[in-house]
Amino acid sequence: MLFLKQIRAVGFKSFAEPTTLNFTKEMIGVVGPNGSGKSNITDSIRWALGEQSTKSLRGSNMDDIVFSGSADKPAADFAEVTLVFDNQRDIFSTIKTNVVEITRRFNKKTRDSDFFINGEKCKLRDIQDIALETGLTKSSIAIISQGTISTFAEAKPDARREIFDEAAGLAKYKKRKLEALKQLAKTTENLTRITDIKSTLEKRLPREKEKAEKAAKYKDKIEELQKIELTILASDALRFETELSSLRDKRRQLDIEVQKLANEINLSQDELDVMLSKNGDADKEITQLNLNFQRIVERIASLKAQKQQVEARENSENVNQNVDDIKARAIKKEFDEKSISFNSEKDLVANLEKTELELKRRYDEVNDQFRTFHMQSQEIESEKNKLQYRLEELEHKQNTNNLNPMSGAKAIIDNAKRLSGVVGTVGSLIDVKEEHQIAISLITGNHLQSVVFKTSDDAKKGIEFLKNQRLGRVNALPIDTLNPSSIAGPQRDIIKRAPGFVGFANELVEIEKDCQIVLDYIYGTTIVTRNFDDATRLGKSINFRYGIVSLDGQRVLPRGAMSGGSVNKASNIFAAKKIDESFDPESIKTKIATLDKIFNEKQKIFNDLKEVREKLVDDINQTASNIRIGKNSINILNSSLIELSDNYKIITGKDLLNNQVASSFDESESIRLAREIAKLETERNEISIKVNSLSESKTKTTDRQHELNKENKEKREILNNWKDELANVKSDLTILESTNIQILKRLSEGYNLSLDAIREMHFDEIENPEETRVRIQELTIELKSIGEVSMDAIQEYEETKKEYEYYVSNLNEVQESADKLNEIILNIDIEMKTQFKRIVDDVNAALPEAFQKLFNGGTARLIYTNPDDILETGIDIEVNPPGKKITNLNLLSGGEKSLVALSVLFSILKVRPLPLVILDEAEAPLDPANVTRFARYVRDFVDNTQFIIVTHREGTMENCDILYGVTMETKGITKIVQLALDIDKIKKLINKNKE
Numbered sequence: 003m004l005f006l007k008q009i010r011a012v013g014f015k016s017f018a019e020p021t022t023l024n025f026t027k028e029m030i031g032v033v034g035p036n037g038s039g040k041s042n043i044t045d046s047i048r049w050a051l052g053e054q055s056t057k058s059l060r061g062s063n064m065d066d067i068v069f070s071g072s073a074d075k076p077a078a079d080f081a082e083v084t085l086v087f088d089n090q091r092d093i094f095s096t097i098k099t100n101v102v103e104i105t106r107r108f109n110k111k112t113r114d115s116d117f118f119i120n121g122e123k124c125k126l127r128d129i130q131d132i133a134l135e136t137g138l139t140k141s142s143i144a145i146i147s148q149g150t151i152s153t154f155a156e157a158k159p160d161a162r163r164e165i166f167d168e169a170a171g172l173a174k175y176k177k178r179k180l181e182a183l184k185q186l187a188k189t190t191e192n193l194t195r196i197t198d199i200k201s202t203l204e205k206r207l208p209r210e211k212e213k214a215e216k217a218a219k220y221k222d223k224i225e226e227l228q229k230i231e232l233t234i235l236a237s238d239a240l241r242f243e244t245e246l247s248s249l250r251d252k253r254r255q256l257d258i259e260v261q262k263l264a265n266e267i268n269l270s271q272d273e274l275d276v277m278l279s280k281n282g283d284a285d286k287e288i289t290q291l292n293l294n295f296q297r298i299v300e301r302i303a304s305l306k307a308q309k310q311q312v313e314a315r316e317n318s319e320n321v322n323q324n325v326d327d328i329k330a331r332a333i334k335k336e337f338d339e340k341s342i343s344f345n346s347e348k349d350l351v352a353n354l355e356k357t358e359l360e361l362k363r364r365y366d367e368v369n370d371q372f373r374t375f376h377m378q379s380q381e382i383e384s385e386k387n388k389l390q391y392r393l394e395e396l397e398h399k400q401n402t403n404n405l406n407p408m409s410g411a412k413a414i415i416d417n418a419k420r421l422s423g424v425v426g427t428v429g430s431l432i433d434v435k436e437e438h439q440i441a442i443s444l445i446t447g448n449h450l451q452s453v454v455f456k457t458s459d460d461a462k463k464g465i466e467f468l469k470n471q472r473l474g475r476v477n478a479l480p481i482d483t484l485n486p487s488s489i490a491g492p493q494r495d496i497i498k499r500a501p502g503f504v505g506f507a508n509e510l511v512e513i514e515k516d517c518q519i520v521l522d523y524i525y526g527t528t529i530v531t532r533n534f535d536d537a538t539r540l541g542k543s544i545n546f547r548y549g550i551v552s553l554d555g556q557r558v559l560p561r562g563a564m565s566g567g568s569v570n571k572a573s574n575i576f577a578a579k580k581i582d583e584s585f586d587p588e589s590i591k592t593k594i595a596t597l598d599k600i601f602n603e604k605q606k607i608f609n610d611l612k613e614v615r616e617k618l619v620d621d622i623n624q625t626a627s628n629i630r631i632g633k634n635s636i637n638i639l640n641s642s643l644i645e646l647s648d649n650y651k652i653i654t655g656k657d658l659l660n661n662q663v664a665s666s667f668d669e670s671e672s673i674r675l676a677r678e679i680a681k682l683e684t685e686r687n688e689i690s691i692k693v694n695s696l697s698e699s700k701t702k703t704t705d706r707q708h709e710l711n712k713e714n715k716e717k718r719e720i721l722n723n724w725k726d727e728l729a730n731v732k733s734d735l736t737i738l739e740s741t742n743i744q745i746l747k748r749l750s751e752g753y754n755l756s757l758d759a760i761r762e763m764h765f766d767e768i769e770n771p772e773e774t775r776v777r778i779q780e781l782t783i784e785l786k787s788i789g790e791v792s793m794d795a796i797q798e799y800e801e802t803k804k805e806y807e808y809y810v811s812n813l814n815e816v817q818e819s820a821d822k823l824n825e826i827i828l829n830i831d832i833e834m835k836t837q838f839k840r841i842v843d844d845v846n847a848a849l850p851e852a853f854q855k856l857f858n859g860g861t862a863r864l865i866y867t868n869p870d871d872i873l874e875t876g877i878d879i880e881v882n883p884p885g886k887k888i889t890n891l892n893l894l895s896g897g898e899k900s901l902v903a904l905s906v907l908f909s910i911l912k913v914r915p916l917p918l919v920i921l922d923e924a925e926a927p928l929d930p931a932n933v934t935r936f937a938r939y940v941r942d943f944v945d946n947t948q949f950i951i952v953t954h955r956e957g958t959m960e961n962c963d964i965l966y967g968v969t970m971e972t973k974g975i976t977k978i979v980q981l982a983l984d985i986d987k988i989k990k991l992i993n994k995n996k997e
Contacts, residue, residue, distance in 0.1 A: 013078035027963030034968030039976030072974035159876025214799030410476035423460025486522035502536025
């Protein structure tokens with residue numbers, strides 16, 4: 003059978019040049035002198051099939067298999083051998099090609115050793131498996147050398163057994179057994195380790211259970227206490243929120259009232275100051291008018307005295323006149339005097355009417371200004387009140403909204419310049435479109451207060467800072483160590499196509515590019531849908547694997563839980579953020595102060611206008627009164643003039659009113675004096691009116707001063723009361739706010755709850771505060787009695803228990819595994835015994851024939867040295883050559899020993915045929931007759947086996963189909979040529995090469 007079709011070698015040992023041996027026959031002879039490189043052909047086959055022992059290849063290290071150079075040719079860098087096999091009979095069952103090429107290459111420079119099957123790189127193990135499958139292994143009879151023959155013949159029974167093991171195919175069983183034994187050793191070691199761990203855990207469990215029960219008891223008590231505390235805290239937080247709102251409203255109202263009343267008092271004081279100043283001016287003017295009045299009175303008295311003297315003189319001059327003339331003159335004189343008074347009164351009334359018109363015009367003008375300033379003051383006060391309310395509202399919202407960093411987070415932000423790598427709170431970094439704000443707010447939750455750091459070292463320093471300064475706790479998100487999750491793969495595409503899908507939460511939030519990992523960490527596995535129905539439908543379709551939130555704030559949690567209901571505006575943290583960003587208290591306070599200043603200025607002008615208006619009203623009324631008095635005097639004087647005119651007409655027949663009487667006499671001095679007196683009296687009357695007006699105005703001003711002083715006194719009392727009340731409210735507010743901050747801080751740090759979350763939660767009402775107080779005391783005492791506990795003990799016990807149960811289960815599994823391995827080893831041993839016994843029996847059956855052919859008679863058989871232990875027994879050979887009875891193989895000659903070995907080896911080959919056998923001078927010890935017999939016997943096997951025979955014996959050469967001659971024409975370099983079967987020529991060639 004032709005199996006090995008070709009050998010190609012280059013750089014391997016003495017094959018310096020690329021060398022090819024083509025095998026076309028089943029029995030190939032390789033001949034050549036010693037040292038020419040014949041055995042290198044055998045070595046090349048063994049090396050290509052994975053031989054790792056350089057000693058077996060007649061070298062000290064792997065470099066020795068590479069051509070080392072000659073006088074004419076440099077050393078090679080690598081060695082390569084390719085074996086080409088015919089696989090039409092599927093000898094290589096794992097390779098489904100008709101031709102199989104096995105190549106091995108070694109590079110001396112890189113130290114790389116590579117194997118290839120049909121050009122594809124493979125592992126040494128793959129080559130060894132092929133060699134094992136075909137029987138071409140180190141321990142098999144595939145390569146039989148002179149050393150193999152002598153070793154086998156002279157070997158001890160135990161060593162001789164190896165060839166039978168190989169022939170029986172026990173190598174694969176031994177390999178499996180070795181692997182099983184190694185696995186069993188590991189399993190046994192693992193079993194011991196697990197048993198030790200289990201024992202240790204058994205000892206730990208009772209102690210840890212006791213600690214865990216103690217911790218559980220403590221946990222139950224502390225949870226009950228915390229539940230009570232949480233209920234109280236939540237109740238207080240909600241109550242304080244209402245009370246704070248009420249107090250802030252009250253403070254705001256009191257601030258407004260106090261400010262308003264203070265402004266009124268200030269304005270009243272300004273008005274009083276103006277009144278005092280005006281009264282002073284009025285006193286000065288009255289004094290001056292009184293001086294003028296006195297001067298006029300004195301002048302009138304003087305003129306009247308002169309008039310009396312003149313009248314007396316005139317009367318004495320008129321004594322001689324008749325009675326009618328005297329009467330007429332007297333009437334005419336009186337008429338003239340009253341005419342002067344009449345005209346004076348008319349002039350006075352005319353002037354008063356002009357004054358009245360001017361006063362009314364001035365009043366209308368002042369009244370318009372008064373109304374304008376009044377409206378402006380009201381508008382300013384209204385705007386100021388709005389700003390004050392806005393300030394209160396914003397301060398309240400800023401104090402309560404979630405964007406205001408609490409405790410640790412605030413401390414970190416406040417000290418960002420001192421600390422390294424602080425990026426900011428999540429709430430300050432993210433931005434969300436209005437339509438997504440409610441959904442994202444609910445997902446964000448307490449992460450809003452989480453502080454983003456650049457690195458874990460920065461975060462660690464920040465936490466250490468809080469710890470050392472006792473400034474609270476913080477949830478830190480270091481960018482360099484966050485391990486975010488996301489929705490990926492085919493399911494992501496399925497989700498995107500789902501009805502009502504809005505987006506993946508991490509894609510609906512904006513943040514700086516460097517912080518994108520923060521979004522993926524917080525929002526990476528949450529989906530946003532249009533409504534709750536879409537959310538529940540999508541949750542079912544993805545088996546509730548991810549969290550889902552609808553735009554209106556309804557949630558479907560992972561694993562199927564749900565959360566929802568109404569969502570108040572306070573839940574929208576981003577709306578609060580907008581308020582927070584627009585909040586500028588200093589700007590509002592500045593506006594309020596500016597408005598206060600403008601209001602006070604306007605109010606001062608308003609009060610001045612009010613006073614002027616009131617003064618104008620008084621002046622108008624006084625002027626109207628004086629006009630009425632003047633007109634009444636005119637009417638009286640007019641009646642007197644008519645009566646005098648009538649009397650005069652009776653006496654003289656002339657009408658004085660119609661100027662029918664010409665002045666028959668010059669105006670007398672008394673008339674002139676009367677006219678001057680009348681003029682002065684008019685002037686006196688005007689002064690008197692003015693003095694009366696000023697006095698009346700002063701009296702009213704004084705009354706107003708008293709009234710204002712009284713009002714201011716009352717207002718100051720009210721103001722002081724309000725200030726006291728405001729101080730009390732502010733004090734209460736400060737205390738309440740401080741207490742509320744502590745409560746909110748406790749809720750945040752102790753329970754991870756915000757005020758918004760508290761609003762949406764339900765807490766049982768404390769029906770009996772006294773019982774609750776007693777229960778708190780009881781729990782406190784019970785907790786003290788329990789003593790110090792480790793809250794990790796529960797988890798540690800559960801973990802230890804779980805670990806113990808795991809090792810108990812694992813122990814059983816490992817024990818089962820060990821039992822299975824023992825069973826496998828036992829079965830392998832049984833199979834090896836069966837296979838070994840079968841090969842020995844088969845060889846014993848074939849051995850007599852082989853022995854007789856090689857010895858030309860005689861008997862031989864194999865015997866066990868230890869038949870009770872087939873796996874360990876050695877193999878001995880009992881032989882009886884023709885005419886001899888041998889009890890010991892050592893009594894045979896060297897040639898006989900070789901024949902015995904060959905008979906056994908060929909018997910093995912007969913019962914277990916190999917596709918390829920290499921005989922490397924195996925017949926060297928035989929005499930010529932036995933060589934011929936040997937060669938002919940080999941030919942009996944060529945139907946099932948291909949033979950490559952390295953030889954220099956004639957009998958062997960004569961029986962080969964083809965001969966290859968191995969020469970070394972150039973020292974150190976092997977050359978191979980195909981020879982014709984001319985024995986004489988071959989001998990000459992061999993001898994020539996020897997020379």
